[in-house]
Amino acid sequence: MNTVISVRFLRSLAIYIPVLLLLFIVIAPFYWIFTSSIKTPSEIIARVPTLFPSSFTLQHYIKLFTSSDFPNYLLNSTIIALFTMAITVIIATLAAYSLYRLRFPGRNHLFRIILITYAFPGVLLLIPLYMMMTNLKLVDTLWSLVVVNVTFAAPFAVWMLQAFFRGVPVELEDAAALDGANHFRIMTHIILPLTSPGIASIAIYAFLTSWTEYIFASILIISDLRRTVPVGLAGIIGQYQVDWGLLLAGATITTLPVLFLFGLVGRHFVEGLMGGALK
Amino acid sequence: MNLITSLTKIKTRITSVRRVYRNTESILGILLVMPLLIWLLGTILYPLLSAIRLSFLDVGIIGTGGRFVGLENYKYALLSPEFWSSLGRSILWVLGNGVIQTVIAFIAALILRQPFRGRSFARIWIILSWIVPTVVVVIIWRWMLGTSGGIINYLLVTLNIVPSPVGFFGSPGTAFISVVLINSWRWFPLMTVILLAGMLVIPEELYEAAKVDGASSWQRFKNITIPALQPITFVLGLVGTLWSINVFDVIWLLTGGGPGSATTTLPVLIYHTAFKGYRLSRASAISVIFGLILLGFIWMYLRFLGRSQEEKE
Numbered sequence: 060m061n062t063v064i065s066v067r068f069l070r071s072l073a074i075y076i077p078v079l080l081l082l083f084i085v086i087a088p089f090y091w092i093f094t095s096s097i098k099t100p101s102e103i104i105a106r107v108p109t110l111f112p113s114s115f116t117l118q119h120y121i122k123l124f125t126s127s128d129f130p131n132y133l134l135n136s137t138i139i140a141l142f143t144m145a146i147t148v149i150i151a152t153l154a155a156y157s158l159y160r161l162r163f164p165g166r167n168h169l170f171r172i173i174l175i176t177y178a179f180p181g182v183l184l185l186i187p188l189y190m191m192m193t194n195l196k197l198v199d200t201l202w203s204l205v206v207v208n209v210t211f212a213a214p215f216a217v218w219m220l221q222a223f224f225r226g227v228p229v230e231l232e233d234a235a236a237l238d239g240a241n242h243f244r245i246m247t248h249i250i251l252p253l254t255s256p257g258i259a260s261i262a263i264y265a266f267l268t269s270w271t272e273y274i275f276a277s278i279l280i281i282s283d284l285r286r287t288v289p290v291g292l293a294g295i296i297g298q299y300q301v302d303w304g305l306l307l308a309g310a311t312i313t314t315l316p317v318l319f320l321f322g323l324v325g326r327h328f329v330e331g332l333m334g335g336a337l338k
Numbered sequence: 339m340n341l342i343t344s345l346t347k348i349k350t351r352i353t354s355v356r357r358v359y360r361n362t363e364s365i366l367g368i369l370l371v372m373p374l375l376i377w378l379l380g381t382i383l384y385p386l387l388s389a390i391r392l393s394f395l396d397v398g399i400i401g402t403g404g405r406f407v408g409l410e411n412y413k414y415a416l417l418s419p420e421f422w423s424s425l426g427r428s429i430l431w432v433l434g435n436g437v438i439q440t441v442i443a444f445i446a447a448l449i450l451r452q453p454f455r456g457r458s459f460a461r462i463w464i465i466l467s468w469i470v471p472t473v474v475v476v477i478i479w480r481w482m483l484g485t486s487g488g489i490i491n492y493l494l495v496t497l498n499i500v501p502s503p504v505g506f507f508g509s510p511g512t513a514f515i516s517v518v519l520i521n522s523w524r525w526f527p528l529m530t531v532i533l534l535a536g537m538l539v540i541p542e543e544l545y546e547a548a549k550v551d552g553a554s555s556w557q558r559f560k561n562i563t564i565p566a567l568q569p570i571t572f573v574l575g576l577v578g579t580l581w582s583i584n585v586f587d588v589i590w591l592l593t594g595g596g597p598g599s600a601t602t603t604l605p606v607l608i609y610h611t612a613f614k615g616y617r618l619s620r621a622s623a624i625s626v627i628f629g630l631i632l633l634g635f636i637w638m639y640l641r642f643l644g645r646s647q648e649e650k651e
Binding site for chain 1 (some may be wrong): 368369381382385446458460461470478492531535581608621625629632
């Protein structure tokens with residue numbers, strides 16, 4: 060009896076210890092910055108780090124929101140991310156409907172060309188896009204970043220939609236067509252409702268792509284007033300005396316929307332990644 | 339009316355409706371894909387062409403120069419030691435990241451494939467380090483690897499592994515390794531999820547049959563899992579290389595390409611040349627050469643690995 064229990068116990072240990080270790084590797088660093096961001100400055104730089112904060116203060120957050128430009132950065136990043144999200148969702152969903160649900164000559168070529176762009180190294184576009192934005196007088200506007208971010212989010216979004224769009228049975232469309240529904244009605248009444256988890260996932264993907272973007276934001280934005288969060292935080296890192304409390308609070312605030320949005324659609328998001336990978 | 343004729347009638351009607359419906363497809367299909375296509379042509383193809391043009395001019399800071407200088411920028415790039423050493427570092431970067439991420443992602447996918455409570459939670463949140471902004475990744479690791487107050491140095495010293503705190507970004511070797519590891523930490527979850535997707539569609543019967551035949555778990559992994567994952571690892575090898583060689587912000591924000599130029603890969607060199615050295619045309623030439631090298635790599639990859647891939651199938 061006892062040996063049965065202990066064998067079962069050992070077996071479950073062999074499963075759970077690696078799982079916990081894996082999650083620890085990914086999640087523990089986040090615990091560490093969150094808890095450190097509510098420590099007093101002296102505890103933050105204490106020689107012996109404290110696993111559980113022994114002090115509690117919101118002073119870094121207060122400083123971040125009252126005496127730094129962070130609220131401004133947050134607003135800029137949010138505006139850019141929302142526009143990136145809206146445009147990406149519209150053009151990627153239309154393209155996905157066309158590529159995965161309709162048949163027309165040249166479709167496979169188009170499909171390949173669009174998919175190849177998701178692996179396209181963006182750094183090759185750094186200089187020419189900078190020149191282009193200068194010529195279009197878009198440098199130092201939030202629009203320039205919306206344009207760039209859509210370019211990098213949309214191809215991957217189309218790829219992620221694959222699993223969702225291909226999953227809708229053709230018979231449903233045929234039945235609707237038989238009842239006299241046109242393409243528009245079929246798209247709005249059958250395809251979109253059935254693929255809405257996928258569309259939510261790419262919306263989040265587009266938001267996150269924009270939220271994290273650093274390289275173009277660092278060259279296309281010139282005035283401090285229009286900086287985004289990543290560039291703003293990078294500015295604090297670059298200072299001689301790094302204010303760790305401020306930086307950790309900034310990192311925490313920047314991570315919160317990611318956690319929230321991913322908490323909403325994380326399941327579908329990973330489903331989309333997995334489904335896309337198999338096609 | 340008998341049943342057969344009425345059924346045939348219904349069938350003809352379905353086909354005709356389907357035909358009308360399908361006829362409008364061609365126009366609609368092209369129309370719907372147009373916005374995306376135009377967007378990508380305008381922001382990828384057009385800039386690429388203008389980068390090629392720029393690489394033959396002598397533009398320094400924007401708005402200056404503009405004379406045609408022929409292959410001058412290419413000559414400069416190809417004769418400069420920085421270009422070759424950065425190319426070497428980029429190759430080392432791709433290989434280092436590739437090996438580390440593949441190994442960790444394989445192990446992680448095998449762990450997550452098993453049945454356990456909280457599995458769907460683990461499979462979702464494993465991706466966390468990939469979806470947070472790179473600047474957060476950088477803050478996390480600069481904070482944890484710091485020489486004063488950094489938890490990793492504290493642990494290393496307390497456990498007597500090193501005598502005094504290590505300046506991870508201070509010397510060329512440790513800086514390069516640290517940046518590779520941090521970037522791998524960021525990217526391995528995506529690889530894990532993709533490999534896991536491949537593992538989950540392998541029929542369970544294959545494993546059961548092998549078990550009956552007395553295959554060990556290593557043999558099952560080697561003879562069932564690995565071959566079944568081949569199509570996915572093939573694509574991942576190509577796409578992963580392109581993703582990884584493109585990485586800029588993690589490196590730039592952690593080390594700025596230093597110390598010295600120990601972590602200056604080609605993207606860092608391009609950025610530095612263009613926006614710190616104000617040599618836009620020169621940086622353009624480096625970009626074009628970089629693009630050509632990547633094209634060469636893609637061609638070889640598809641030609642040599644693609645062929646062996648087909649033979650196996």
